[in-house]
Amino acid sequence: MDNIKNKSHEWLELIITLFGLSVVSSFYYGERFIFLCGVCIGVSFLTEIISIRLMHRKLTSDCLYSIADAMMISLMLPAVFSVKSAAVACIFAVVVKNIFGGKSNTIFSPAAAAYVFMLTSWKDDLLKYPDVNTKYAVGEKVKELFNSASHSFNMEGKTNISDSDLMLGNFIGASGTVIIFLLAVSAVVLILRRGISAGAFLGTVIGTVIMAFIIPATDDIIESAKYSLCMNMTLFSAIYIISDRRTAPRRNFYAFFYGLFTAVVSYVIIATTAQENAIVIVSVLAAPAALGIRNLENKIKIADKADEKREAETVEQ
Template sequence: MLKKARKERHIWLDVMLTLITLELMSYFYYGIRSVVLAVVCISTALVAETISIRLMKRKFSADDLTCTSDALILALMLPAVMDYKIAAVASVFSIVVAKNVFGGRINMIFSPAAASYVFVLTSWGRKLLQYTEPHVKTGLFVEPEVLVSSASHTFNLTGTFKHSDFEILLGNFSGPPGAVSILLLFVAAIVLMFRRSISVGAFLGAIFGTAFFAVMTPIVSSKYDSLKYSLVTNMVLFASVYIISDVRIAPKRDYYAFFYGLFIGIVSYVLVLTGAKENAIVLVSVLFTPVALGFKNLEKKIENATKEQNEEIAKVEAVNGEGRDY
């Protein structure tokens, strides 16, 4: 049990370190307001988690600090100029409703950040999908003068993406601050997979599902451009790393996790292709909760069957051993 707790804390620390690098890039493009937004989300989540745990008559432990990584994931999915009150409400929803009402940290069924994002999308969709341009830094309590749609929205509707590969790698295009820093996300994915802090199977499945259909049924005439832009838009890479590959939610075995991620990647791509649904992968990851639960139940049945079989083999060997001794 102690070994499991330590592993959980190490995973949380790994995830937090990569998220902080994304937050630093967000600060570079959008200024101090993006940092304050993250602080609002994290502090609200901590308060909500503390109150929830006390109401459940449990003690707050270091393992419960995972609420901060969920809050930071949420903050990086929101526009840097998002209203603080909406961000606070979203953080409370992610911890109280999406997490603790549905089983808490031990029995989590879907990503709190993803569920909260869907909640904000249904309640404040217009504010959620409007952004400032990179390098436009807005005051802490100033309403932004000019808001634009994301580059993902433009690509989904028109099939055009007017940014160079260098700008794409550095995240110099409009969209959720955490989801546009493509180079950092690739590095984070490699580091987290190497340290087994995310599900390797789920990540590869989501990327492969998106990439395969982007080539087979391209959004634009060029298959290469379809592949490239499908992976860097609509939060595909960000969600693949921090939502779909969350080890608390994805199936444990890479084989099942791969198909779990694969289904999400395919369905979300189809929604983008047919309905130009922006950031569809986040919505699909929440809707595919039954799939993850189904795979986990299958894994438990296999583990129990294997355990029973091993016990039977051990009994037979023990009986045979006694017979030989006799």
């Protein structure tokens, strides 16, 4: 790694917060999750190096984004998900990212793309989870799997999860996307460190809350807003997928409306079809909109520079 040049450390803040989520997940699900996460990281990083070499590009610190993406993928999976399938998804994420040009030209979140790929390939395995606090050894046969709390909420519009269990992630779901308290802390840290787009994050959260008031999922509007944020990977996606600086519009003003749009569309899909984790799917489908906004930002930037140049020339004359 001596030839890796340090250009930015956005990936570092992501990895630190994702590591915290991974540690807590390992306490809940044991060595099976640790092994799954390790395989995702190893496969992603190796694939990143190989693909960079094949395309005759230089290794930079941005290659370490593959580790952050791999950790996101592992945290979005059931702790007992097939390691082979997860490895294939990680390879898919890295290859697709580099085909479009890597970090500087990332169109959609690699983790989100991998999740959609798994959803189309292994839907039944992806949406079935072990009971919370049930630890499995590597290779141990899983006795029983359950629907997630998000599935129950989408179908029935109610849940019996207490606020304390909700904050601590003590309910059935993807291992790292349900630890609400730690996700909230991660969001604050990443916003303060400028590791994510604050505008996109706020847009996603506000959009979800507004929709929860307009089309409440429960009889209690406050409960509707609370569970709409905590279920269906909404908070996790708002932090790590929608607000990813590689894909979100650069200016917070535009990023806010991008997040708002994604939240509104995903909420409508959940309300009408009960599609679990719809926000991840919408983030991939909304990629052209984000790309269009980024192109608009570039044109505005070029126009501003041209105006500044003309003003400078006028002053000199």
